[in-house]
Amino acid sequence: MFEQAWRYIAEHPDKVLQWTWQHVQIVLVANAMAAVLGVALGVWISGKGRERIAEAVIYAASILMTIPSLALFGILMAVLYALGQPSIGFLPVVIALTLYGLLPVVRNTHTALREVDPAMIEAGRGMGMSGLQLLFRIKMPLAVPVIMAGVRQAMVMNVGIAAIGSYLGAGGLGQPIFRGLGNYRKDLVLVGALVVSALAVAIDLGMGGVEKLTTPKGIRRRRES
Amino acid sequence: MIRLENVSKVYPDGTEAVRNLSLEIAKGEFCVFLGPSGCGKTTSLKMINRLIPTTGGKIYIDGVDTSERNVNELRRGIGYAIQNIGLFPHLTVAQNIATVPKLKRWPREKRRARARELLDLVGMAPDTFLDRYPCELSGGQQQRVGVARCLGADPPILLMDEPFGAIDPITRQRLQGEFLKIQERLKKTIVFVTHDIDEAIKMGDTIALMKDGDLVQYAEPATLLAEPKTRFVRDFVGADRVLKGLRLLKARDVMTRPKVILRRDESVERAAEILDSARRQWAAAVDEAGRFHGWVEREDLKTASMLDEALTPAVTTASPRTPLNEALSMMLGSATGSVAVLDEDGRFLGLLSFNAIRDVLRSSHDEEGE
Numbered sequence: 001m002f003e004q005a006w007r008y009i010a011e012h013p014d015k016v017l018q019w020t021w022q023h024v025q026i027v028l029v030a031n032a033m034a035a036v037l038g039v040a041l042g043v044w045i046s047g048k049g050r051e052r053i054a055e056a057v058i059y060a061a062s063i064l065m066t067i068p069s070l071a072l073f074g075i076l077m078a079v080l081y082a083l084g085q086p087s088i089g090f091l092p093v094v095i096a097l098t099l100y101g102l103l104p105v106v107r108n109t110h111t112a113l114r115e116v117d118p119a120m121i122e123a124g125r126g127m128g129m130s131g132l133q134l135l136f137r138i139k140m141p142l143a144v145p146v147i148m149a150g151v152r153q154a155m156v157m158n159v160g161i162a163a164i165g166s167y168l169g170a171g172g173l174g175q176p177i178f179r180g181l182g183n184y185r186k187d188l189v190l191v192g193a194l195v196v197s198a199l200a201v202a203i204d205l206g207m208g209g210v211e212k213l214t215t216p217k218g219i220r221r222r223r224e225s
Numbered sequence: 226m227i228r229l230e231n232v233s234k235v236y237p238d239g240t241e242a243v244r245n246l247s248l249e250i251a252k253g254e255f256c257v258f259l260g261p262s263g264c265g266k267t268t269s270l271k272m273i274n275r276l277i278p279t280t281g282g283k284i285y286i287d288g289v290d291t292s293e294r295n296v297n298e299l300r301r302g303i304g305y306a307i308q309n310i311g312l313f314p315h316l317t318v319a320q321n322i323a324t325v326p327k328l329k330r331w332p333r334e335k336r337r338a339r340a341r342e343l344l345d346l347v348g349m350a351p352d353t354f355l356d357r358y359p360c361e362l363s364g365g366q367q368q369r370v371g372v373a374r375c376l377g378a379d380p381p382i383l384l385m386d387e388p389f390g391a392i393d394p395i396t397r398q399r400l401q402g403e404f405l406k407i408q409e410r411l412k413k414t415i416v417f418v419t420h421d422i423d424e425a426i427k428m429g430d431t432i433a434l435m436k437d438g439d440l441v442q443y444a445e446p447a448t449l450l451a452e453p454k455t456r457f458v459r460d461f462v463g464a465d466r467v468l469k470g471l472r473l474l475k476a477r478d479v480m481t482r483p484k485v486i487l488r489r490d491e492s493v494e495r496a497a498e499i500l501d502s503a504r505r506q507w508a509a510a511v512d513e514a515g516r517f518h519g520w521v522e523r524e525d526l527k528t529a530s531m532l533d534e535a536l537t538p539a540v541t542t543a544s545p546r547t548p549l550n551e552a553l554s555m556m557l558g559s560a561t562g563s564v565a566v567l568d569e570d571g572r573f574l575g576l577l578s579f580n581a582i583r584d585v586l587r588s589s590h591d592e593e594g595e
Binding site: 117120122129138141142218219 | 274296297298300305314315317324359384
């Protein structure tokens with residue numbers, strides 16, 4: 001069976017590449033949005049006097065995660081249809097993955113910012129840093145490793161969920177899987193599954209590298225020593 | 226320079242952290258806020274740079290009400306060092322030191338030059354340490370960088386909240402001494418918080434002793450030791466306050482110049498003669514430049530053919546600035562019961578003896594009228 005899958009990949013590299021590329025695009029766009037929105041939201045809810053809001057936001061994001069992907073696609077189709085937007089294809093899938101990706105990013109941003117050593121904050125404030133200077137020069141650099149871990153987690157998770165997006169005609173590696181399931185073509189199912197898995201592993205490794213690169217040098221050295 | 230007028234801090238739950246605190250700190254003065262934990266000393270310090278807002282009273286710096294100034298501008302003009310050092314782990318030593326200069330938008334070269342200058346000042350080699358990260362420094366080195374950082378933009382005022390609290394006693398002693406030397410040159414106005422009476426006596430020009438939010442006594446260390454105002458002050462400074470008072474005196478205050486000093490190139494016979502005629506059992510030996518080489522004992526001269534053979538090198542020597550409590554323990558450990566006081570080039574200035582110290586203690590005791 002593996003042989004058949006390999007043969008398929010060898011004979012149709014163009015198709016496999018196309019599915020993979022579609023898949024990567026969906027994941028990248030969705031996670032870029034999740035990262036930007038998630039960090040912004042995470043920073044905002046970590047502000048002074050927003051403890052209750054933070055709880056509510058994180059709770060809401062956790063609930064989002066528990067909605068099965070097919071159900072979320074369905075809900076989004078209805079909403080987008082009502083708004084007069086394309087309700088199948090790329091858009092609903094990207095929106096769904098963005099929503100799924102929010103939780104790890106928001107939660108990690110919030111936790112990381114809240115757990116910055118109070119001594120750092122006091123030192124910064126005592127030396128005359130404004131709120132924004134404190135955020136960008138002290139808190140964010142210290143929080144980056146944890147935030148990046150959240151982004152990484154979201155991406156790996158979304159590689160899997162994006163496969164289901166093929167049901168909505170967004171393309172990607174779900175296509176060979178579902179087509180194979182429909183036509184008793186085990187080799188096609190296997191091609192999709194193999195490439196999705198490889199993609200998840202590759203993204204995990206890649207993001208691990210990014211995580212390391214974005215960690216400030218002084219903190220990296222502290223961990224190593 | 227800094228004036229607190231009826232300053233108080235009452236928390237919303239009714240806790241009075243500081244009650245009607247009024248005191249004035251002169252320009253160039255080293256003022257220590259001292260007291261047990263929870264006495265309001267740290268709160269008082271933090272009200273000066275407005276990290277904690279006051280709930281009553283006014284604080285003036287150079288005659289200007291601090292509450293009327295832009296809070297970030299105010300803080301950039303006041304050096305601030307905190308208990309756990311609080312170096313930023315993601316920034317290099319140079320960047321940490323240049324935190325306030327950067328906030329003040331100094332150009333890059335000027336910031337780096339300033340960091341270099343300050344590292345030098347706190348006794349760390351700039352070329353080795355400028356580009357290191359805090360995690361690559363020892364505790365004592367971090368503390369030094371912390372001191373350098375609070376001097377970053379050369380503020381006239383320093384607020385220091387137990388800056389030497391987080392290090393081992395030996396390093397702390399050394400850093401205290403070094404910091405005093407720095408202060409002697411820079412003449413900053415310093416507010417320094419500690420719960421350690423010994424640190425307060427060693428460092429402060431004045432001590433503000435607090436208890437439960439009240440200022441109990443505000444005085445020079447010697448006055449605090451000699452004339453404790455209340456029972457609390459007496460208990461807080463401790464039963465050994467006479468000994469603590471020794472810390473306030475320096476070797477140069479009590480050293481005496483002995484009548485007999487031997488030249489090292491003297492002959493053994495001549496040396497014996499000098500000692501005998503002065504009825505001395507021993508004397509200090511110096512060379513032609515006046516540098517101290519050790520002690521010569523009359524006993525040892527009997528068997529020696531040259532003065533050098535009879536020479537006993539001193540185990541420890543004091544400098545004119547050595548506090549008397551340290552000198553006293555040196556004396557207890559020395560064979561002759563005396564300690565030579567040398568200047569920086571090793572020249573013999575005089576010696577400390579038990580008699581001299583006892584005389585000083587007796588006179589301060591008399592002043593107390595006890």
